[in-house]
Amino acid sequence: MDIVGDLLLLLLQIYFYAVLAWVILSWIPTSSTHPLGRLNVFLDRIIYPVILPLRRVIPPLRLGGGMLDLSPIVLLIGLRLLMGIASGI
DSSP, rough: OHHHHHHHHHHHHHHHHHHHHHHHTTTTOOOTTTTOOOOHHHHHHHHHHHHHHHHHHOEEEEEEEEEEEHHHHHHHHHHHHHHHHHHTO
């Protein structure tokens, strides 16, 4: 594997864990001044440009009185596929 493939794989892995942290932090109510709130704002800035187009294509799933957003799951699966491709470079 060359340096470009290694770097691409590392960036995809970092982004994968950022999306995972973003999903987990979405369940924790915090203010924007709290350290976790600041981390959540940072993650919003790097994840929303990718997740918003997915949200336009993938409708949320109705579950009783609530909704389940499937776009983060699709994004995580897509990142894992890209990581598999990048590891073969």
